[in-house]
Amino acid sequence: MTTVDSDQQFTQVAQAIVDYRKSISAYSHPEGVDGYLLTNLSAEFLDQKYQHNTELLAQLDAIDKDKLSDENRINLTIIRGQVQNSIDEYVFNSHYMPLTSEYGFHSSLSFMVSRSDYKKPADYQLYLQRLQQVPRFFKQNIGWMRKGLEVGLTQPKAVLVGYQDSISAYIVDDVTESEFYKPFLNNTAGLTDSEFF
DSSP, rough: OOOOHHHHHHHHHHHHHHHHHHTTTTTOOOOOOOOBEEEEEHHHHHHEEEEEEHHHHHHTTOOOOSSSSSHHHHHHHHHHHHHHHHHHHTTGGGGGGOOOOOBBBBHHTTTHHHHHHSSSSSHHHHHHHHTTTTTHHHHHHHHHHHHHHHOOOOOGGGGGTHHHHHHHHHHOSSGGGSSGGGTSSSSSTOOOOHOOO
């Protein structure tokens, strides 16, 4: 009879979680995930993510935590909480409310600027392709907001006072002043003028 080493089992499941998160992150792959260069928020994708996280949670729960090292017992508690939170967000339809008093899907796009590399022509092309997917990303978020309105899942009006300022910060008259134009202000890749312009 083979005994299962709980620490080894935890390490394998934790690595599977890290690998899964990377596999569904559009920013982890230059080709995106199934053609999505920005987060996929389709109902099908969110359901698949929920199903996979449920399986991962079951694997975490199958680990005998009493046989874990002190460090891995802490690690298990943390990573289990993260996976459970992802499941709960889906179950309680947090995707129906992509605008909160603390976060908005529009502001998450500014990370696209800082998370991208600008070392070669292909990096700029990828950035431009991501920008082309912004309308789809907005459409998916707006669709979920409409669903939230249908079922009464919205933020209280009081906490959204002044929220429009977080949106208007991205609206500029001169495109060169846009957050999204920043990669084109400096030729960090050392490209020739014909490549850069």
